[in-house]
Amino acid sequence: MAMKTLRSLVPLVALGLTAITASAQPGPETIIRGGEVFTAGGLRSADIRVVGSTIAEIGSGLAARGASTREIDARGRLVLPGGVDPHVHLGRDRLDDYTSGSAAALAGGITTISNFGGVGAGSTPAAAVAQAAADVDEQAIADFIFHPIVSDPATATPETLAELAATGQTTIKVFMVRPTYDANAAGFVSTMHAARETGVLMMMHCEDAALVQITSERLLAEGRGGLENFPDARPVTAEVAATQRAVSMAEQTGAALYIVHLSSEGALRVAERAQARGLPVYVETRPIYLHLTRERFDGPTPGLYIGQPPLREQSDVDALWDGIARGTVHVVATDHVAYTREQKLDPAQNVVQHRAGMSNLQVMLPMLYSEGVGDGRISLERFVEVTSSNPARLFGLYPRKGAIAVGSDADLVLWDPEETRTIRNEDMLSNSGYSVHAGRVVTGWPTLTMRRGEIVYRNGEVLGAAGSGELVRRDRWDGPPF
Numbered sequence: 001m002a003m004k005t006l007r008s009l010v011p012l013v014a015l016g017l018t019a020i021t022a023s024a025q026p027g028p029e030t031i032i033r034g035g036e037v038f039t040a041g042g043l044r045s046a047d048i049r050v051v052g053s054t055i056a057e058i059g060s061g062l063a064a065r066g067a068s069t070r071e072i073d074a075r076g077r078l079v080l081p082g083g084v085d086p087h088v089h090l091g092r093d094r095l096d097d098y099t100s101g102s103a104a105a106l107a108g109g110i111t112t113i114s115n116f117g118g119v120g121a122g123s124t125p126a127a128a129v130a131q132a133a134a135d136v137d138e139q140a141i142a143d144f145i146f147h148p149i150v151s152d153p154a155t156a157t158p159e160t161l162a163e164l165a166a167t168g169q170t171t172i173k174v175f176m177v178r179p180t181y182d183a184n185a186a187g188f189v190s191t192m193h194a195a196r197e198t199g200v201l202m203m204m205h206c207e208d209a210a211l212v213q214i215t216s217e218r219l220l221a222e223g224r225g226g227l228e229n230f231p232d233a234r235p236v237t238a239e240v241a242a243t244q245r246a247v248s249m250a251e252q253t254g255a256a257l258y259i260v261h262l263s264s265e266g267a268l269r270v271a272e273r274a275q276a277r278g279l280p281v282y283v284e285t286r287p288i289y290l291h292l293t294r295e296r297f298d299g300p301t302p303g304l305y306i307g308q309p310p311l312r313e314q315s316d317v318d319a320l321w322d323g324i325a326r327g328t329v330h331v332v333a334t335d336h337v338a339y340t341r342e343q344k345l346d347p348a349q350n351v352v353q354h355r356a357g358m359s360n361l362q363v364m365l366p367m368l369y370s371e372g373v374g375d376g377r378i379s380l381e382r383f384v385e386v387t388s389s390n391p392a393r394l395f396g397l398y399p400r401k402g403a404i405a406v407g408s409d410a411d412l413v414l415w416d417p418e419e420t421r422t423i424r425n426e427d428m429l430s431n432s433g434y435s436v437h438a439g440r441v442v443t444g445w446p447t448l449t450m451r452r453g454e455i456v457y458r459n460g461e462v463l464g465a466a467g468s469g470e471l472v473r474r475d476r477w478d479g480p481p482f
């Protein structure tokens with residue numbers, strides 16, 4: 001009911017009404033004054049009244065209602081909805097926990113992030129959520145969503161997925177690239193049926209396990225197992241084959257499919273053909289596939305660039321930017337996972353055994369803005385879509401998250417479109433202590449981040465307290481959201 005009300009209000013803002021007032025809500029008041037505000041209709045000069053944790057009013061010349069009203073000067077700033085990154089790995093067993101991961105995200109303009117956690121043999125996805133909820137309560141500053149990782153499809157049945165959806169978390173993740181996938185392939189088809197029946201969205205890592213295994217083992221046996229050969233160990237063919245298979249599973253079961261970190265033009269074309277046939281196939285890509293190419297592996301530090309799938313060719317990079325511009329790539333998410341530089345450069349690694357992934361939460365938005373919007377590759381509207389409103393819609397958070405609208409959570413970023421900075425290791429808040437993008441010069445940077453009405457980051461300093469973040473309840477998958 002409340003959701004419907006919010007939806008119907010959004011177009012009114014676009015129609016140019018000067019002010020829309022929600023019913024009185026308790027809590028302190030903040031007016032964000034004079035910014036260029038991104039609402040459903042695009043950018044408009046406006047003030048935003050925040051009452052408590054939500055946006056109460058958007059309009060011109062808003063008057064303070066009490067002596068205690070806090071004012072934030074947003075002149076010269078864009079005011080954007082907080083970023084939503086549905087692909088982040090954190091935890092007590094990792095270098096970044098919910099606190100340091102939150103800090104990096106908030107400093108980078110991202111207010112809602114994910115975590116993943118495995119479902120043990122004989123356990124359930126809902127049990128994994130319960131464990132995560134305790135950690136969020138204690139450690140989170142950003143708001144969170146959670147995705148159970150299903151390795152054994154026997155743990156993801158109509159019953160256990162209905163139980164999962166009842167917890168308010170409505171996704172699972174499946175790794176086609178793991179050796180256990182093919183041994184359980186029939187079970188995962190049944191799981192996809194169960195996902196459709198229960199309103200759960202399946203996120204799939206699409207690399208073919210057999211092709212990756214044999215290709216990398218052969219390289220190793222030939223004495224070419226060094227990390228400089230990592231891109232050859234996980235070829236595009238493996239990504240295309242798995243993407244095709246996942247699309248066919250979605251087509252046959254009637255389920256929606258969310259493809260995580262798609263990296264190649266070949267796999268994108270598979271997804272685009274499915275989309276053209278009207279299938280609910282959604283594509284996420286990742287900053288490293290937009291900003292880096294496989295030539296990095298010819299340099300002295302190939303270990304820094306290890307991610308699964310690997311870096312590809314410039315033609316793949318161009319295809320992914322073009323996919324964002326055309327709307328066939330729906331989400332840009334970090335796949336953030338923190339390792340130190342030393343861990344990433346550990347000489348014991350090879351194409352089979354290695355540490356995959358890197359930290360990226362703090363610089364994803366500035367880099368995408370600078371090289372996307374700034375360089376004219378994508379519009380500001382697309383930038384907001386792929387980093388906020390689309391993931392909010394796909395993951396059952398919209399319009400509470402992913403929108404600047406009356407009634408939405410006051411998750412806001414003040415963005416200085418003129419500020420030019422060099423990305424520096426010493427500024428990074430992730431415990432990884434470095435950025436793979438250090439030395440890049442970018443224009444456009446977040447100066448203030450608000451999460452549910454609270455200023456949690458301002459000019460280099462994280463202000464929010466551990467434990468103030470929430471595990472956000474999400475809607476079930478209910479058909480294509482756009």
Ligand SMILES: [Zn+2]
Nearest residue numbers: 087088089335
């Ligand atoms: Zn991941």
